[in-house]
Amino acid sequence: MLELNAVESGYGETQVLHGLSLTAQQGRVLAILGRNGAGKSTTLKTIMGLLPLTSGGIVFDGQPVSGRPFETARSGIAYVPETRDIFPSLTVRENLEIAARRFSRAGSGWTMERVLELFPRLGERMGNGGAQLSGGEQQMLAIARALLMNPRLLILDEPTEGLAPIIVKLIHDKLQELKTDGLSMLIVEQNFGFATSLADDIIVIGKGEAVWSGSAEDIRADDDVQHKWLGV
Template identity: 50%
Template structure:
């Protein structure tokens, strides 16, 4: 589904990514772990076309995307839930969802507003409310719902549950498990390792713009060095 090879990226003269490589198989959930400022969000921004790559390659479902603009990448199947949610505060919940509605890959059973509301019932009671009137948890649900409305083949979540109340975090994790069961490929960035290991298949740890470790759930849970040194757990 996704293959990143020797990816480099920079902000002006400051290089941030140094040869990042990772892959996600179809239907697989992969995490990108690391402390703040280590290159996780820069990887996501480069993957989604918001920051030009200075080297390396990115392919999505076999299509090279590292030289494409963001809207073309979305049409090829990338759905992004950005850090900070970035919903449209001056639009209603209904408008936030409808503006993202698309089915570029001709999914047989596409996501619609009704399906998103069924998936996140809290949003159904808030359809006429503006984005700024939602709680943090509701905004995150809306951000995920908006990404699903593009009918992605790969969903990328940057800080999936950051700053949310425990009960909302549990609800988000439960919904992501449903998406995995439905076969959706995902890249998830978050610090809740215990929750991630309940449904992720593989993990990558990044430090100073380089992938310094990768492994499955058993390897991550067994390796205290990774969890303490690179995740602060």
């Protein structure tokens, strides 16, 4: 579904990714693991066109990814950044309506009603501004807004960052519902238990390169990989 082939990218003259290759398969969840600074978030930003691809190729559903964020979103990839990037001065309703208006399609699966069924708390906060929400509520809003784009691939960067354990469990349960519904996902996550209980496939990045790949079951059983590349 999504293929990265020998991708190189970085920030200005600082190269972060060094020939990274990976494949995210349709209907499955792929988690990218690695230590801080390994290149995980850089990978997602390069896919979305937020950082320039300096070498290699990115293909989604058989077509080259344009490198322009809006066109990438239009192609069916939705991105929830680590910073969430909701509009703090807009209400919850307004944040959702922006995505619903721009990406609504006849017969599309995700509607305002459906995302509020997934996240009932947002329905209680529709008139509140983004800046008035808790961190967990902001994450719910960011995911709901991404779903209203009706993506074929949902990309999430550190979805549990800074959240209380009870909210982490809620986010896990909701993502598990999306997985059960067949939504393909690509997740960067530092929480090893969260990632390996949700993902089907794992790729570990070290110094901008893929250093290990396999199933979630495989990496849970491999203490050496966990210690060497993840510090678990």
